[in-house]
Amino acid sequence: MTADQSKLEQQLAKLHQQYMERLQTDIPALAVQVSSLVTLSGQPDWRSTILPLKHKFHTLAGSAGTFGLPQLGKLAKNLELQLKDWIAADVAPDLTAINNFMSVFQQVQYAHQSGHQVMNLTSARLDALNEQKALIYVLEDDEETANHLTLTLATFGYQVQSYRRLVELDQALKTKLPDALILDISLPGEEQTGLEYISAFQQSLTEALPVLVITSHNSFEHHLQAVRIGARGYFVKPVNTTALEARLQRLLAVRQREAFRVLIVDDDQLLAEHYALVLQGAGLRAEILLEPSQIYEGMNRFRPDVILLDVLMPGCSGPELAQLIRLQDEWLSVPIIYLSSETDSERQLAALVKGGDDFLTKPITDTALIVAVFARAQRARQLAEMMTKDSLTGLLQHARVKERLDHELQRSERTGEPLSVVMLDIDHFKKVNDNYGHLIGDQVISSVANLLKQQLRKTDIIGRYGGEEFLLILPDCNQQQAFALVEQLRQSFASLPFSFDYHNFHCTFSAGISQAKATDDTDQLIDQADKALYSSKHAGRNQTQFYQQQS
Numbered sequence: 001m002t003a004d005q006s007k008l009e010q011q012l013a014k015l016h017q018q019y020m021e022r023l024q025t026d027i028p029a030l031a032v033q034v035s036s037l038v039t040l041s042g043q044p045d046w047r048s049t050i051l052p053l054k055h056k057f058h059t060l061a062g063s064a065g066t067f068g069l070p071q072l073g074k075l076a077k078n079l080e081l082q083l084k085d086w087i088a089a090d091v092a093p094d095l096t097a098i099n100n101f102m103s104v105f106q107q108v109q110y111a112h113q114s115g116h117q118v119m120n121l122t123s124a125r126l127d128a129l130n131e132q133k134a135l136i137y138v139l140e141d142d143e144e145t146a147n148h149l150t151l152t153l154a155t156f157g158y159q160v161q162s163y164r165r166l167v168e169l170d171q172a173l174k175t176k177l178p179d180a181l182i183l184d185i186s187l188p189g190e191e192q193t194g195l196e197y198i199s200a201f202q203q204s205l206t207e208a209l210p211v212l213v214i215t216s217h218n219s220f221e222h223h224l225q226a227v228r229i230g231a232r233g234y235f236v237k238p239v240n241t242t243a244l245e246a247r248l249q250r251l252l253a254v255r256q257r258e259a260f261r262v263l264i265v266d267d268d269q270l271l272a273e274h275y276a277l278v279l280q281g282a283g284l285r286a287e288i289l290l291e292p293s294q295i296y297e298g299m300n301r302f303r304p305d306v307i308l309l310d311v312l313m314p315g316c317s318g319p320e321l322a323q324l325i326r327l328q329d330e331w332l333s334v335p336i337i338y339l340s341s342e343t344d345s346e347r348q349l350a351a352l353v354k355g356g357d358d359f360l361t362k363p364i365t366d367t368a369l370i371v372a373v374f375a376r377a378q379r380a381r382q383l384a385e386m387m388t389k390d391s392l393t394g395l396l397q398h399a400r401v402k403e404r405l406d407h408e409l410q411r412s413e414r415t416g417e418p419l420s421v422v423m424l425d426i427d428h429f430k431k432v433n434d435n436y437g438h439l440i441g442d443q444v445i446s447s448v449a450n451l452l453k454q455q456l457r458k459t460d461i462i463g464r465y466g467g468e469e470f471l472l473i474l475p476d477c478n479q480q481q482a483f484a485l486v487e488q489l490r491q492s493f494a495s496l497p498f499s500f501d502y503h504n505f506h507c508t509f510s511a512g513i514s515q516a517k518a519t520d521d522t523d524q525l526i527d528q529a530d531k532a533l534y535s536s537k538h539a540g541r542n543q544t545q546f547y548q549q550q551s
């Protein structure tokens, strides 16, 4: 067990302990309420005693199983259903019915004292997501190609280790596995070919290592051999390093994906904390909202991929909250999963009609919770990306990046943190298209996008604003910090070699920066960054300027 796992198990055990302590007061309090049932028959307002009791058994039914007391959960569910039947029949229960009810309740009192099943999280745990820079090994005997590749990948922000000989690579692979391997398959002077070596090595792994092949051979046989050793890319020399980097980025995108965000809305704090810990243990980010009235603030701040919603909450029910969420266009597509001890399928359907997507019944096992949330989050993220991202670069589209700027501007006003906006445009791009063709032009655009994705923080927002124009939103960053960052990007980009027909060329970009002031709105801020960009172009291009307020 890793240190993280053991910490998680300790936290879960602590929550369980707290839940058991809560039952020490909840069950006797329930007993008092249940004992008042004996005075019920013949009373006109019998419903006002039963309704709150039904709610309490509903909550108990949902939470007990989750905290390892399935027997207690089942008994509570039966009692809840009994109370429900009385209400549905609209007849006050007679004394025999109440006596039967109380004898079942006695079993509840015993059940909460019996031992709980030990929760086993390990089988449910999914891979924690890797936030670090990707580690790439390169095996290439030709020094010039190796240096060119290493320099390009390092410029993009990868951690690169380059080897000339198989024996060196072998040692490195046995010490630490990289995120991907770039391999020259023809290695004169070696006993084995690169393909033979890696084919044997892959068999020793449980999960195949992503391999990109570089070679001077372009035959069908070589392609086939490469596929057979699990190659995920095939590049013929002279290697187009920017195309290779783009492939690498796509290959690693899933591993580097930002963790899915789950917003848990439940008035039962212990239960909500339990769910949050279980989801966090599986590599998801989870936040708890106990107070439904804070839903908009919570959504805007946390931007969840999925919402887990309790159905019965005082003040505002889950379905009402779902309807509130759906009032806002931008939250229409976020999946809402109800998590409730409601087992009546008609009521479940009624809740779903009010804007939910799925219904999970409490108690739920940790594995089932993780799998349901993960599957929903993954699909929602894919759909959201298709709807909001530009197909060439994978960056946010024009309208979306402006929407994000609206939010960030509001946040910066609220928190007082600085916010900078950068407009960036490739220099003389028309000439790139004219000289090398549209396809190479597209490759240059993709490279700027990939460089930005690799080198900016996860919290920065990047959009393709126009053809060869990009908009960067840098939260918690003043204009001096933005300047240092953009200058570094500019220099990296200027040093990137592009190739066309055995001939290398370089490109540059110009940039303009504007820092938000309290009085600015989105359009003003973009306009200021655009004016600063124009100044950079006017002053000779390949440079960065701030917006200067005209007097």
Ligand SMILES: Nc1nc2c(ncn2[C@@H]2O[C@H](COP(=O)(O)OP(=O)(O)OP(=O)(O)O)[C@@H](O)[C@H]2O)c(=O)[nH]1
Pocket (backbone or CB within 6 Å): 392, 425, 426, 427, 428, 429, 430, 431, 433, 437, 438, 439, 440, 441, 442, 445, 466, 467, 468, 537, 541
């Ligand atoms: N290959 C490619 N070209 C594009 C794309 N979008 C826009 N362009 C081209 O980008 C070029 C932009 O040219 P201009 O805005 O005039 O830029 P420029 O005058 O060459 O350079 P600056 O004055 O330095 O900005 C036009 O030729 C567009 O056709 C695209 O997605 N792919």
